[in-house]
Amino acid sequence: AEVVEVAEEAEVAEVAEVNQPVTLVSPKPPEKLSSAIKIELPQAQRQGPLIPPNKPQEVKESKEVKEAKQQAKAGNAPALAVVSSVSQVLNKTFSPGYTLLLSAQALAKEGRNKLALEECDRALRLDPHLPEVYQFMGQLLLSLGENSQAIEAFEKAIEMQPTFGEAYADLGQAYLRSGRYEDAAKLAGEAIKIEQINPSAFYTIGHALMEMGDYANAFEAFSRAVKLKPDYAEAYLGLANIQVRGGRVDDAVVSCRQAITLKSDYFQAYCLLGQIFRAKKQLADAQQALKQAIKLKPDYSIAYNYLALNYRSQGNLDEAEAACYKAIALDPNLPENHNTMGLLYGERGEYVEAITEYKKALDLRPNYVEAYNNLGLCYFKTNTLELAIEYFERA
Template sequence: MVDDFKNDDNVLEVVERFEQMLENDEQHFFDVQVYEMVITYYRQENKIKQALQVCNIASHQYPFSMELLLEKAHLLTHLDKYNQALELVEKISTFQPTDYDTLFLKANIYVQLGNYQEAIDVYGFLLKFASEKDELLYNIGYTYQSMGFYDKAIAFYKKALKHNLNNEAAVLELAYCLDITGNLEDGLEYYKKFIDENPYSFLAWYHLGMTYAKLGNMTDALNAYEYSTLIKDDFAPGYIEIGNIYITLSRYDEAQKAFETALLHETFSADLYCKLAYTFELKKEYYAAITHYKEAMEVDKLWDDAWFRAGLCLFSLNKYYESLHYFRKATQINGINENYWLAIADAEFAMGNILSSLDAYEEASNLAPDNPIVWLKWATTMYDHGYIDKATEVVLDALDECPENAEIHYRAVAYLISTGKYKQAFNLLENALILDFDKHTMLFDFFSDLETQKALYQIIDQYKTL
């Protein structure tokens, strides 16, 4: 039985008839074009396994169709079955040794398998025949980048852009390689020259802005970003970076306007809603900030930063119980961020739950033992509530994890003196003075008696001229 759907424009009807055939365990013969139509539908729906099933059935009926074999190879790569895909490509190559699509896929598979030089050889061979070379040049650059040869990658990305200045991927990866190699000044000159030749490339202006920003030149960065949005007025990334710079410059109203403009063109972005909310938070308009953080949660309920920052706003409003709910939600989503546990500790402490607060500090220290802020806040809470021996243990443990932190040394000195362990304290004081002499003044916040201050000065004076 032959079903010919060549003239049937209703793709859904074609797919439905095919699925009925499978459901009824029947075997019909379709034209190759019909199979391709069904395969394309499944691919667009991201139903790769179903597409592969159709491809297998079609290949049995049309075993010599190179198009179907190539399609099957593509589908296998989507399922990360690169070796199987390569076998099919090699088979096709015996019949079509110079077919561009087949060789291009082969090179892509080589990249995924880590056979980088083989991939570069194939891309290079295709360059001889390609009329539009930018994609091949970009792929060669990306392969070199995957090998860690960033300078070679940069050279090929530049070549790709000479052929097609609108190759967004090449602009993006070029910027990454210039950044990772520290060639920011070179990148600056490149983008300037590129813009001289292509003044309406919004991407070039955008990455020029990124380069200026990384070099700390915020004024020129802002100008470059503004040019990118003038050229392409719906370019959300440009507005976002403008907003980021205004935040850096403490111009929060202007940052707010930039993020609001970006949202006109990138509505479903939890991160962008958080950026907008942050401008209100910085202006201490906490209720407005919470509203926008909640919008971020609506877009992505697992966006932990939105829960965390909404909690901070509630904490600033002295709504400690409510803030604790948000902080705990953040840890449920991302339990390895020590800042979330520090926030829980602060909220518990504010409500008078000292033991729960200390437990949260301990959790934070386990997650980030090299973060001195965690140890210092933990120790301070215990010391201020009379747990001086425990506070001393904490700062001494902190010294093992943060041996180069002067403030922890000085805090350990203060606590040891408070517990009468003068010899150990003065030994640590010498280390603290060597690490950062200027911070020694914090010791006198702990001791007002002249005898202790005199003993401290006798040691401190020895290091004044060192």
């Protein structure tokens, strides 16, 4: 029998930590989640925003004060304007620490997350009893890749305010990024108990369940997130991932396109769309989508990998090798990159080089089934049958 080599598809999931809706062609989800993780959704009143310490509950506000507060809370005013023009007004209404939190939010809106973090530090030095500051610090730390510190900040916010639903949802996101999927789903469930209208919590549950292989309930959770927040681009990409896994690739294309419509720079959605088109043998469309992903994120190693595989499917080995070399240069520790390079060497009959690449992939991921199969194929083609059998059996 002919031995078929395996072109690695890697994990399709590009959900990420976490938006005008189309009518999903997916079936309507049931009204209640019923996953293996018991997440109960009791009736709950939507809670208003927590009242910051030292903030007067009754303040006579002029129209100017109200507008200034609304702009600051929404982060729409430039940070300097918040500090210089609005702070005097705000300080009449908020504690000094909370005013600095508003300034931090405005800085973050401008993309100045490190400066925003410094403002949060200042806020806590003035008033260490503001759970909202700890929550926002956690969000900033999460965006800066400081996951363990973010977890500590969210836990501190919850310790200070046990009914802080958004902090539970954010902590779930942090657990998600740490690979603690069951914990992430449970924390998001706690957030929903406190506040049912919490789309990010449903998104976290969906992502966690997807990673745990519970695709039916993951789809349900993503659908709930979209229902609560119709402009939730990440939730549409979550739906697309589930649809791909269920073989509903046309539905997945619709969901991907909706995510891109809502978030035009969504490089992960373009990458997934490229993979779907390649699976459908629409290679020109796949190439266009993958190149757009790379344009949006030039250091996107896995997109170069998929582009290399797409060139290979087109029979363009020179372009495929160039793309794969770029993928490896960007991330030499990604096993998929070495597996793909092995495929390209094997395509040229350079089996010694191919074997080297497959072994690199296995060093990085010892349970990499595709690399074992491809390594066995190389030994089979070089008539080293004992090794071929060994690696096929280990796959």
